[in-house]
Amino acid sequence: MDPRSEVLLRQAELFNGPLLLAGLPADDLLGQLPHARGWSWHAGDQQLLEQRFPDRTYLGVSPAAGDYSSAVLFLPKSRELTAYLLHALAANLQGGELFLVGEKRAGVERAAKQLAEFGKARKIDSARHCQLWQIHVEQAPAQPQLEELAQHYSLELADGPLKVVTLPGVFSHGRLDVGSALLLEHLDDLPNGHILDFGCGAGVIGASIKRRYPQSRLTLLDVDAFAVTSSRLTLAANNLQAEVIIGDGIDAAPDNLAAIISNPPFHQGVHTHYQATEHLLRQAAQHLQRSGQLRLVANSFLKYPPLIEQHLGPCQTLADANGFRIYRADKA
Template sequence: MDPRSQVLLRQMALFGGKILLAGLPADDLLGRLPAASGWSWHAGEQQQLVSRFGDERCRFATEAPEAPFEAGVLFLPKSRELAEFLLQSLAARLDGGLLYLVGEKRAGIERAAKHLALYGKPSKLDSARHCQLWQVRIERPPQVPALTNVARRFTLELADGPLHIVSLPGVFSHGRLDAGSALLLGQLDDLPEGRLLDFGCGAGIIGCALKRRYPHSELLLQDVDAFALESSRLTLAANGLHGQLIGADGIDAAPKELAAIISNPPFHQGVHTDYRATERLLTQATQHLRPRGELRLVANTFLQYPSLIEAHVGPCTVLDEGQGFRVYRAKRS
């Protein structure tokens, strides 16, 4: 069981009622707290929770469920701005109620707990398993925050015109163009026409550039994170473009017969580094590419991806390199 869940269960008497567990891990916590419900924005964890407890116990969304709850628990996310948005969202629904914050010390739980003072007088209830549990009774409930009000908007001046980006808290490279995506944007020529998948779409930068470059191709944008998917939806709308959003953890959920998979793949999960999603992409890409379909991705130069690409997709070439990144290209053999 996740150590954060273990800390909660040390104080199990506090959590017997209608508790909303926000950002909960995919463990047995819902099973141990039968009156609790979950709110997840991670598609992989949501899928595991639904398979065990049913979709009525956990919601996948960027907004809290409408059903009333007596208290809320936020499992501290990696992003400070996302944590502040989520705390405000929960506190707005808990006038006079209790809000709990749990997280790892290495994730900055003590710093995040200071934000609870906006709503009342916080207190630390427990410290164990390298985690802490904090509590505050909501004496000063805030207004329900609008997600679009906490978005960062910026414009990229591309060769075919300005591209307007809407980035939400918690999304990769929030509010700016990262070096890897910048390199990949310069290497989108000569892709085959057909279904194009932006894998790990984030704020939708690559996907929108693709749709403008190849307007007759069907665009699919996939990400594990609900806030990333909403960012991509807003970015598409800001540019008058259309694409299909897929919320899923891993390439397994992608359609077959893709003309190309284009990706600046993620390799972080919370505060921990995790390359499994990218490694699955490289080893399983041919199951989703049509014959002569293409894989094109950008990655840090220190990652040993070319050998995986050559073993599972086809001959790998480097299209560009800079600032510690390389753009790789391979066609299904």
């Protein structure tokens, strides 16, 4: 059981009515709170929860309409995403109760100050290195419009400016990260055919590929619903069309790919998390056609080449700069 869920269950008497759990972990909390429903924006968590609790959770970027009288937000990493989620929940809770739970090291006490906009916040429990806060929503705000919270910036690329649209909570919100900047410089000579942008984020890499290789079929894949929505907005801003899908890692990817291009994630919440990338490296060959190519950027301290060579083929370093490396391997 996640420690945040354990803190909630210490106060289970507060959650006897219709309850929405936003950003809940994939544990047994729904089994312990029979009147609760879950809202997730992480495809992996949603998949696990749906298997155990059919029709009690949903995946998306906004809360579904419901008659719940209280809601709990499990603190996300991003302060901007926290603000959006609190507004989105409070908008449906006039006269109801809004709770915030999170780890101390994730900044839950600081985030609790964001509750003050909707009522007087009070800490009702502290255990398992977590805190639980509560407010009574005295004045519900208007439902926030997610696209109005997007940040826009433009990249000057060799083939012209590329417009990028990022939403709260998406990796490198409002700016280009160093790894993606290096990868953008090494997208030459991609093979013809179906190309996958794995871990697409705001769609920077995918949109650039589609513009440079317009005849290629392109799929963008991410585990996060806010990232998938951002990618769609970025493609639309540049008048580009591609398939954008949400799924839990490389297992959700199409087969018979000509290339997999990735700036893979290695954080989940506040935790360092390499599992998705390591699974990508182990399974990439299963999704690539013969002579298909894997090209990715990674922090130079990560020992990925042995894993790439074990499961795919000889690994070539195309670039090494600013603490990042570009790796390429072709399926034998």
